[in-house]
Amino acid sequence: MSLLAPKEALARAVAGVAAHGFTVVARNTRGDSVYLKPEGNPFALRVSNHARTPKQRANHPDAVTSLVIRQPKTAAQVDALVEGAVRTFAGECRKREG
Template identity: 80%
Template sequence: MTLLNPTDALARAVAGVASHGFLIVARNTRGDSVYLKPEGSVFALRVSNHARTPKQRANHPDSVTSLVIRQPKAESQIDALVAEALRNYAGECRKREG
């Protein structure tokens, strides 16, 4: 099993989320946190290499779930994390909309 380093794993995760119709709407200056939203949605999904800080929570209150990758991962592991993040995102959106 070949592992992707965290930077490449994050890029694969962002591409995976984007392949489901999400667009990149924000990226921090270091490039290690990316916020994506489906067109027309007020809610974002965050992909990062670290947990959210209070500053990030304040700057992006619309982020309803995060996909965090800190360690090298296999492509299949990343794809599973993307699928889980998309399910969590959909669930959080339902809770907040209804």
């Protein structure tokens, strides 16, 4: 199994989340944090290479789930992280809406 560099793994993760019906709504200037939302949903899923900073929390309080990739991963590992993040996102939306 070949490993994807973190940058490639992040790109695969963003594409994987988008394949679940999410659209990119924001990206930081370095391109290492991407926020995606399903259409009509007020909440966002964040894909990044680092934990959220207080500034990011203030700028994107709608981000209810983060998928963080810091190390090289296989494609299968990235795909599993995407599936888990999408499930967690759905659960967080249910909690916040109900």
